[in-house]
Amino acid sequence: MYVYDQYDQQIVDDRVAQFRDQTQRYLAGDLAEEEFLPLRLQNGLYIQRHAPMFRIAVPYGMLSSNQMRKLAHLARTYDRNYAHFTTRHNAQFNWPKLEDVPDMLAELASVQMHAIQTSGNCIRNTSTDQFAGVTAEEIEDPRPWAELIRQWSTFHPEFAFLPRKFKIAINATPGVDRAATQAHDVGVYIVKNDAGEVGFSILAGGGQGRTPILGAIIKDFLPKEHLLSYLEAVLRVYNRLGRRDNKFKARIKILVRALTPEVFSQMVEEEWNHLKDGYNTLTQEEIDRVKSAFTLPDYKDLPAENADFEAKKAEDKVFANWVARNTHPHKVPGYVAVTLTLKETGVAPGDCTDEQMDNMADMADKYSFGELRISHFQNVILADVELSDLYAVWQEAKAMGFATPNLGLLTDMICCPGGDFCALANAKSIPIAKQIQERFDNLDYLYDIGELELNISGCMNACGHHHVGNIGILGVDKKGAEFYQISLGGQSGVNANIGKIIGPSFGEADIADALEKIINVYLENRTEEERFIDTFDRIGMQPFKTRVYANA
Amino acid sequence: MPKIIKDQQIQDDSWQLVAKDATDNLPAGDIIVPVEFWKENTEDLSQRGNVAVWIDAGEEAESIAEDLDKIAFVAINFPAFTDGRGYSYARLLRERYSYQGEIRAIGDVLQDQLQHMTRCGFNSFSLKEGKNIETALAGLKTINEPYQAATDLPPLFRRRV
CATH class of the missing domain: 3.30.70 (Alpha-Beta Plaits)
Incomplete structure (x- = not known):
């Protein structure tokens, strides 16, 4: 690193x-x-x-x-x-x-x-794929580019007081997007052009919050040395023209939509023509210097398969389940990336005690070259684990509460801190997560339901990404009481989509019941290979709506 | 006499700011007039001399670009220190329009923004009323080796040794 x-x-x-x-x-x-x-x-x-x-x-x-x-x-x-x-x-x-x-x-x-x-209203952390650098499918490691953006944006004197916050995400894996790139103010896709050169495709104007919208492509192919000058042009147009009269209309998405992506893209292009080839043009030396900081760990030369590991999987079904859900293929033979889940029932998603953090650090030293990663899904990754160590890793993870094998399933929720902690929130979110974890605590049932993204936000700011959850839950305030709006059909990733609200909101006590009805409609209607989102896309909102509000 | 920070030092300042609604009665002496008023009265004001021009957030650097050689200096107003448009205007004046003269920050100008302003091309500062100008000097430089390029420095990646 x-x-x-x-x-x-x-x-x-x-x-x-x-x-x-x-x-x-x-x-x-x-x-x-x-x-x-x-x-x-x-x-x-x-x-x-x-x-x-x-x-x-x-x-x-x-x-x-x-x-x-x-x-x-x-x-x-x-x-x-x-x-x-x-x-x-x-x-x-x-x-x-x-x-x-x-x-x-x-x-x-x-x-x-x-x-x-x-x-603050400035350029925030650049986020990316939690499997960057270890997944075989990526065009190249996005982290050096994220680091270059970090350095350029740190204390940028011109952009410290933007109309609103500004978030950038970068993704390098075609067809997969684990960084919710399209839901960012600027999204950067690392791409290859027809000549085989690596560069960037730039999106602008994505965002969640009150007005959820997906980013539009404003530059098809940007040669890599121009990344910083181009971003500077985007930011300058936004800094000058973004709305400052209403904080709810101040994100770049509102500007891009008002101008249209085509006009916005043209304005950026004009600004960029002045900046291009200036001193922000990245030198090959600098690109090499930062890339060299992300050297590969000292991987062993291992066979792609490990007989002991296969035998353990055959012996122990629970272990096999955990491997199936919580490990990700690695580009180096004999290694996998392991997700330690922070989604134990009764604990707020993403929460971690000091002891757990120390334990994870020890596990990283022992099994994964002393490095860890935090994912967009609020879990922790050991990115470089040998197959032969997996059984031991699983046992340690289990003992410390990181091995709930629910990754990607309904109870692997994204959730903001909500009204228990956050002054902005309309409603509590953590007790809702807990209620759901308790209702859906049978693992076989969870596996049967299969892949499902459930996201919870305590308010319109959408820190819990409710718009892009297959099922989204949003806390709303109705005359001082806490209510929850449910939306269906949202998706993050490469086919990103904004969910639609099912109907009138629910009281706190009724959330788990409503969810169970929604899940039942899915289970009754799905074909064998369909995930929740596939069934929803096929049959639409009506059957869900009818069931949830029947006899209400 | 009022004081400003100019070229890193505290100096006396004789320039009087003329508000947008006060152009009917211009005071004698050195004046900073609103850009709209300047554009409507360019000839008269040029003859009068001792005139600088201020632009407000939303009025853009371009509005004074053609007259830069006719005025004493440009002032850029910060209606609130959290309104960052003036930073882009100053950079554009320096980098797009190659303006070498004084660029003064006026309005809600505070110690903790002075380094950002300096890096964007401001070289004089009329601090918000009631602020201690002596202690504000410390705000001119708090980050010694910034990463990115601005009007003062090439990017760190061209300076790293």
Whole structure:
């Protein structure tokens, strides 16, 4: 993974000193509340319902075991012994004290981590595929490009006060999209043109929130050396012309839609013509330098199959189930990527205790070259595990509660922290997740239902990605009471689609019942090979609607 | 006399800002007039001399691009420090229109944004009223070696040794 040189280190150290000074001036009364607010947000610090919430960047999801141990240490020292992993490669703490945050930042800087631009109206973390670099299907590793974007966007002086937040995702695997690239302000697809050259296809104007919309292609093929100058052109057009009169209309998607993608693309092109070939043009030396930071681990020369492993699978059906759901093929023979699930019943999806973090770090050291990854689905990945170690990994994971074999199934939910923690939320989301986990706790039944993405957001901001869940649940406020709207047919990935609302919303107590009816309609109507989403696409909303609201 | 930060130093400032609704009664001496008013009265104002022009968020750098050699300097207004349009205008003045003169930040100008402004091409700052100009000087440089290119530096990848 990328290792800081003296320049990178100096930048995070400077940031710690800068934020320490800002915090002191704020506490001394020299910096007004409204002046401090955007400064703390650009360091990931929200003031939430109970305490500040502090969001730490995990660039493109990569963590070394030492960085994971540092998060565990922070959870123990400054929080209540746990952290929450989000859908966009971030770790969050829910209970730090404002005056401790400069010290927390200093601790993070000591392991090459930071909280820069994890919130605020600026360019956020670039997210990507959790299997980047290990999946055989990708055109090339997207992480060096994500790192180049990270460096370009860190403290970008022109784009620190955009109309609204700005999120970029990058995907390099044709036909598969594990980074929800189309739902981002800018999506970058690594592609090959007819001449076999690697470059980028650029999308703009995707987003979730109040007005969900998928990004439109604004540039078919961008030669790779122009990535930064082109992004700068996109951002400049948005910074100048994006709406600032209404925060709900300030995302780039509103601008792209108002202008049309064609006109927006033309304006970017005109701006880019001035910037192209300027000093932002990437040099081959720089591309090579950053790529060389993502060297392959020291893989062994192994056979593609392992007899012991096959025998264990044949012996133990539960192990075989876990392997089928929670491992992903690796481009190197004899290795797989393992997903440790953070979706245990009764625990908020993405939550992790300090002890679990330490354990995962130990497992990474023992089995996966000391590296871990945080996925868009709020799970943790060991990307380079030998087949012969899998049984041991599974047993350790099971003992620590990371082996719920529900990956990709109904109870592998994406869920925001919701009204229990978040000041923005209309409604609680974690108790809803718990209610669903309890109702659908029979594993055989879950396997029978099969692949299903269920996403829960506590409000319109859609941190839980409810629009792109096959089933989406959204917390809404009706005259002070918490209600939940259900949508069906959403999809992330390469066939991304926005779900449609089934009908009137439900009270908290009725969610699991409604879900069960929806699932039953699917089970009764599916053909053998159909997933939930396939059946929905074939039979449409009406049968679900009729069942759910019958006798209501 | 009011003070500004200009070229990294605190200096006296004689320039008076003329608001958009106060152009009927121009004060004597050095004045900074709104760009619309300048465009409507270019000839008179050029003859008068001692005139600088300010542009507001939403008015674009282009609005003054053709007259840059006729005015004392350009001021860019930040109606709120969270409105970042002025950063792009300053870069465009420097990089697209090759403007070498003074670019002054006016309005909601605060210590913690001075480095970003400097990097985008501002070289003078009229701080928000009531702010301590001495302590604000520290805001001119807090990040020593920034990553990306702006008007002051090529990108770090062209500077790394």
